[in-house]
Amino acid sequence: MASAPPLLRGGFRPFFLGAGLWAVVVIPVWLWSLEMGTMRIGALDPLAWHRHEMLFGFVGAAITGFALTAVPNWTGRLPIAGWPLAALAIWWLTARLVPFVLPELPLTLLALIDAGFYLGLAGLILREILQAKNRNIPVALVIALFAIADLLDYAGLAGLVTTDYGVRVGITLTVILVSLIGGRIVPSFTRNWLQKEQIGGELPNGPNRFDLAVIFVTAAALIAWTLAGSTPAVSTALMLAGALQAVRLARWRGWRTLASPIVLVLHLGYAWIPLGLLLLGGAGFYAWLPQSAGIHALAVGALAGMILAVMTRATLGHTGRVLHAGPATRASYLALHLAAIARVCASLIPAYYLLLLRSSAALWIAAFGLFLLAYVPLMLRPRADN
Structure with a gap:
């Protein structure tokens, strides 16, 4: 090696x-x-x-x-x-x-x-x-x-x-994967940071039976959506999964990590899972709420948001750098989550669809352009502590 x-x-x-x-x-x-x-x-x-x-x-x-x-x-x-x-x-x-x-x-x-x-x-x-x-x-x-x-x-x-069957299956699998892996790393990294900074109060717990139940309900709801579409029963299950995911996220106490963007962004990325599930479920009940809003909340917000959070953190850690989000990293986080908001709004506000779509695209490109600018040099160099 x-x-x-x-x-x-x-x-x-x-x-x-x-x-x-x-x-x-x-x-x-x-x-x-x-x-x-x-x-x-x-x-x-x-x-x-x-x-x-x-x-x-x-x-x-x-x-x-x-x-x-x-x-x-x-x-x-x-x-x-x-x-x-x-x-x-x-x-x-x-x-x-x-x-x-x-x-x-x-x-x-x-x-x-x-x-x-x-x-x-x-x-x-x-x-x-x-x-x-x-x-x-x-x-x-x-x-x-x-x-x-x-x-x-x-x-x-x-x-x-x-x-769109394959895409539905892919989204279902990746959201379940984020629920599994996110349920380990988000509370773990949050707990480690709170302890390091000696911030008092109750610490997030690791995965327990409640977390397993949330993952099971989420998986069942998304699988049902993949197979049956937005029936009333499926939409109800999706909204239940979204509510349970919101409770799960709240138990990790992300609001206490405002001073550490590299930890906070994990909570922000995960927050799109409950929001996406609620939007996807709501689309089955409200004609004005398109299914694409929930799909893009999950795809752009949750998947891309967690990907950017993990890629920045893992690259810093595995190249021997300090786990600190510099200006370019913080700007990339902000741009990506604004891109997710714009893309979801594009589905919700048809009159401004093209404007919001282009704005989302520009913010997305900025987010990952900043990531490349800051992290490609690290990937092309040996570990800093070699």
Whole structure:
């Protein structure tokens, strides 16, 4: 590992870099396609490509970087580094670029390249977990199901299943994953910071039976939404899940971390889960409330918000830097959450849809542009404490 270039000394380096770069690329390409009336990006129409790449490109890269970085900590085994890591990164990048480089490639082959990456990643992580007899097998299972969601999205594009079925499955899986992982790291990091700063009062607890019940209700509601859509029963379940998630978040006492943006942003990212679930459930009861408001609250607010929070924190920690959010980091947090607000409002206020959509896009690009500006130099250098 020490002989590898710095960029290949940990999974977070190439994949967080890839996630940031792809976040900055996808939105302008999609907006340009809308403005110019481009009919296809490879075998996909622009909207389908946008949805697919935001979820299975951007979010998938972040999940990969997190998993490859967390698994060695969970198992005590050496991290995947060097040329094996480079091969994984090239595989992910190939799936992203094929629609541009080989636009005539059949959809089936593109699906095999793309989903095959996540199946291979799931197998790799499962091997590491089993050899260490670790308990985090569900993470490998979620990634394998993410690969199936990827395939389902391509099946929808081919007309074999409902068009947005794969995206629904992907959103459901990733929100459940954030609920699982967020339920560990948010209270843990909050408790550690409160103790370090010697701030008195009750400390957040780790996951307990209530947390398990919240995750179960959330998973059941989202799975029902994926399968059945916005029926009255499903919408009620989604709103119940949103209310329970709000209670769960409040138990972590995020308001006590205002002095530490790098901790506070974890709470802000997670806060979009209850809000998104409430909006998604409310869409089943109120005609004026579009389903897209809830979907974008979950996708832009919760998923991207937690991704940016984790990428900044993990990059600082794993490159031997102080866990402190500098000006560029704080600005990126603010820009992303403003982007989420603008995107949700675009769905809620049709008269200003294009203005709010473009504003959201500009803020999104600013958020991840600032992330790249601040963190690419860290990813390309050895650890500061080497």
